Amino acid sequence: MAGFGFHTLALLVVIGMVGPLLTAVPRLAIPVIIGELVAGMLVGRTGFDVVDTTDPTFKLLADIGFALVMFVVGTHVPVRDSTLRAGVGKAALRAVAVGVVAAVLGVAMAYVFGTGHALLYAVLMASSSAAVALPIIDALKLNGPPVLSVKAQIAIADAACIVALPLAIAPGRALQAALGALAIAVCTVAIFFVLRHFEHNGTRKKVREYSKRHELALELRLSLILLFALSALALRTHVSVMLAGFALGLVVNGIGEPKRLARQLLGITEGFFGPLFFVWLGASLQVRELGEHPEFIGLGVALGIGAVIAHGTGRLLGQPLPLAALSAAQLGVPVAAATLGTEEGLLSPGEPAALILGALITITVTSVAGSVARRRQPAAAQ
Template sequence: MSFSTLALVLALGLVGPLLSWRASWHIPVIVGELLAGVVFGATGFGVLRPGDPIFSFLADMGFALVMFVAGTHVPVRDPAVRSALAVGALRAVLVGAFAAAAGFTLASWFDTGHGAMYAVLIASSSAALVLPIIDSQGLQGKSVLELTAQVAIADTACIVALPLVIDISQAGRATLGALAVAAGAVALFLVLRYLERSGLRRRAHEVSEERKFALELRVSLALLFALAALATRTQVSIMLAGFAGGLAVAGVGEPRRVARQLFAITEGFLGPLFFVWLGARLNLREFADQPRLILLGLALGVAAVLAHALMRLLGQPIGFGALAAAQIGVPVAAVTVGTQLHVLERGEAAALMLGALLTIAVAALAAAVAARSSHRGN
């Protein structure tokens, strides 16, 4: 990978903010980054070569950071959200039951054998997508707290479950690897909590701020990549390492300065690079050989929206159910890991992303409608 290629990748990453410029559209930045990668990658001009070892390694770093930031978005310390955990957990479990039925049905219809993976995808939510939408629309109230709890639980459970179901033949090894990464994350949480309670973190922060050492950022990155190394060594996805590390930091409380620094590195460099790389890996031309997979992608998106909308039976506003269906982290992980393990058939990766984009479009529309209803009510 050359500097000219790196400059092109970062320039293509600007397509994301351009498409998301109008806040009322609620288009996630990553949609534009993915589309730019598609146009300049395997589907389009073929300028970007995602198989390049340096490009792939930088993308893996970006993937770990994206999942780490997603983990820090889970509101594990918010007492208001904890009070809504019972209802949120019940809804997440029921969505999971509907998703299991739908996932195995679709796998049977399309003869892919990936029913368990589809079930996890359909049941998943994305805290990194849903929570910013809630904040931007100013949505409040008991239903919003229950929605937040439901999304946090579903996001966490599905990210943990995905490595176990994406390749059933390796589920035993994946379980052991996941347990090792989880143990590492627990150890990280305990160390961070000790540093916080003992006052060592604050004293280091004061020296670092005064002398421009950026110690907390350096330590955070070292610990994150140590977890990623553990995941690689135990042959599980760095997705789990990044998310588990983010949860550990969220459990202690992420310092605002570190959050801003990590945001800058992730959203300004490695995150866009990862999503452009991912788009470049997707080959939509495979749909020409497997047009039925277009229907699979649409069916996955519709099934996810319906499974979450069914929570109207438990009193959840249907718009909030549609918002909870928004997914991106788990489908992206399924595409990344599934492609690396060579368990997806031609065109299936593109189908998974098509389903995710459909849920995002429905969620954006549902959020806008919910916001207008809330403003009229006030």
């Protein structure tokens, strides 16, 4: 398609509607993002190639979408829940156990498939996705101490693997990535204390009331300023914008996210930037390479099954098996790995698509595990 203009934006929004349309069919039970990824594949490099994913404007909008998606994910992690914090110890222990098993499986897979990406595969299989698992838990109304504990485990794994990914995907840049992650962490902590100060002295409340009275959306504007500044720092230090978005989301959630801001963020993210990012990602993937390199189909399946096995070790530590399987959900980390690998040529042809295939398998398992956990939940707790 020649040029990037409003005609392209209109097309992308139409393409993004495939996700909600498929979700509206109850028997299919397809997550929205899966429909958006598949639609992107059809119009991108895998399919009819009608959109140019290398266009700077398209890529910038996709990066904004990725940062916003992870920002929203961070705001959904229940960091203020005292019951959840009480179960952090056991959750961390399970996350470490999962990481150990994932490391062993990662070494085996790198050897079998000859890629040399053992550390990357370990991080992928050890990761969890708050963006996938927490909405499923909330939609199914799962509750009780074991559920709160698995929420803590998912948050720990998600945060740890987001930080570890830049180190894992490019070990040669480990020092640079570590410094970049440290810079993001320092800035995030500073933002937290500044926002908490304004919360305690009443400034934030005054700004919120003034903004609401004059319909200025000041909190949204300030959030976007912080998000874009952190994202610029992330790109400058060669760290994924995923880390910037997720960290800021945790900060806003830790201070207390106003409902009005939550609705505004959800509107611009789910209504435009989020779908655009997933369409861009699907369009960027060259799934045909899996046909040319069929061994990577096996890698994708192995990564998906390996993640389920690794998280299944939670059963040995007393965790119900459905909740252990539910914690295996992957999204942000594999997506970031595929994005970075595609942009910088760090992965072999077909390997990015294999990472996404593995993530899709875990999402399928998570959907089934959530339904099983719902059926096993005592009626009094529902």
